[in-house]
Amino acid sequence: MSNNYKMVAKTLFGFEELLAKELRNLGALNVTKGVRSVYFEGDKGFMYKANLSLRTALKILKPIKSFKVFNEKDLYNKVQSINWSEYLSAQNTFAVNASVNSKAFTHSHYVALKAKDAIVDKFREQEGVRPSIDLKHPDLRINVHIQEKECTISLDSSGTSLHQRGYRLATNMAPISEVLAAGMILMSGWDGQSDFFDPMCGSGTLAIEAAMIACNIPANINRREFGFEKWRDYDEELFEKITESCLNKTREFHYKIYASDSSAATLLKAKANAKNANLNEYITFDRKDFFNSEKPTEEKLHIVFNPPYDERLDVDIETFYKSIGDTLKQNYSNTDAWFITGNIEALKHVGLRPSKKIKLFNGKLESRLVKYEIYEGSKKAKYNK
Structure with missing residues (x-):
């Protein structure tokens, strides 16, 4: 059985074609372009490779659930129905960010807060303790995307934006990304x-x-860490193998x-x-x-x-x-x-x-x-x- 799943790579306006080409060259399957994003399929090792290798990607998101939402209560209930203990423990920290393009939901910050409440309340009900919020260095970054009535919940495998390569410690007033x-x-x-x-x-x-x-x-290659390194299913040996194989392809x-x-x-x-x-x-x-x-x-x-x-x-x-x-x-x-x-x-x-x-x-x-x-x-x- 294939272990491939759908992922989304976020990019800048105008770079969709470049990113799609990069993904195909890396070996991604079913690559399709969106706006400032490219959809593709691959397995866990490929997700590691995409984060490590892609030059024009800002984030690699792994969708875990999609559903229709009609109002805030609906959003709260459906986010709460996800089995969060698969991805998070009460001892972990997390952060939610949201992007919305919808008539029913107009405020992304409010959507992020609603989703956060749903997750926290579920842990409190089930375990009597709740995970903490950490906006800077969370163990898990969760992304909520609402397009009209379609809501997708994803895990952010990159952590901080991938433009932060890790080599640039000294910058001028307006350095280029x-x-x-x-x-x-x-x-x-x-x-x-x-x-x-x-x-x-x-x-x-x-x-x-x-x-x-x-x-x-x-x-x-110079980044200190990626988001997926704090995930519960992180495979360090696999990541090291992928890193070595990418470095073997330098010329x-x-x-x-x-x-x-x-x-x-x-x-x-x-x-x-x-x-x-x-x-x-x-x-x-x-x-x-x-x-x-x-x-x-x-x-x-x-x-x-x-x-x-x-x-x-x-x-x-x-x-x-x-x-x-x-x-x-x-x-x-x-x-x-x-x-x-x-x-x-x-x-x-x-x-x-x-x-x-x-x-x-x-x-x-x-x-x-x-x-x-x-x-x-x-x-x-x-x-x-």
Whole structure:
């Protein structure tokens, strides 16, 4: 008999296709895309592998019960009818979070409280003692999702969000999420078969994620723990076996990753993060101003970067974006350059026509990931060869 069950991987808007592809490559079954989520099937070992390896997932949820709910009393009764002692003891701690998209239920915090009460009351009735709530480091994280009248109760196997890879201890004011960074690199089509450059590297996240992709290192190998490690059915031996098998699939990388920033203090943080990720040998850090820089290689170059946000810039936006375009055009021939910006208007000032423009969100900020192809000589010359 198959031990596979249904799971849900949560992701950022626009990354559903990337995540579905990652899941298929890992060996997931029945992969189907939702909105900011991908549904799939696998067994316990696969759940461990998904948490360890997926670059574009934020959470891996394991649904344990689905039912229809019409009002709060209904929700309370049905949550209470679940056999919670299978997953939790009165000595454990737990936390509930909820997401709702429904006319009958409009307040996710209230839904989470109702579900929490149902679980606590059931233990109190049955055993005279109740498990405690711990919002920061619970033994079990429970997820309640209500879509109109359909309610799904899941266990959160990841614990804290999977973008918290564990290598980034030093950050700047607005560091890019590790999942967003990895997704941008995958979306840019970079596969480790050319040199890579981040000219505004901040805390080094894009360069580190690029190195992990190039070497096929599991995305979350540096995390201290996953939610499933506190589950009652946790199989430590199986997890160690899965981790070892994932590490056996790493590969050599024969190109270079360059990262630079104009701030010395910022570069120190980036270097510390790369060292935490055990990847400092793969990344060449350099203090320089992109606008006075030369291409670091004669070969084809792949650039991905995240220009600083407007609120962090004390420069004129128009000039800043025009300088990006001018620098690429003048100093970076034979380059594919990608960057993300939340200032969609500012793109007009780059002075180059993007060959791709993809809608993404950086936090809550609607953004565009754009691609500029910089040819050797003029574009016309390329086609007349």
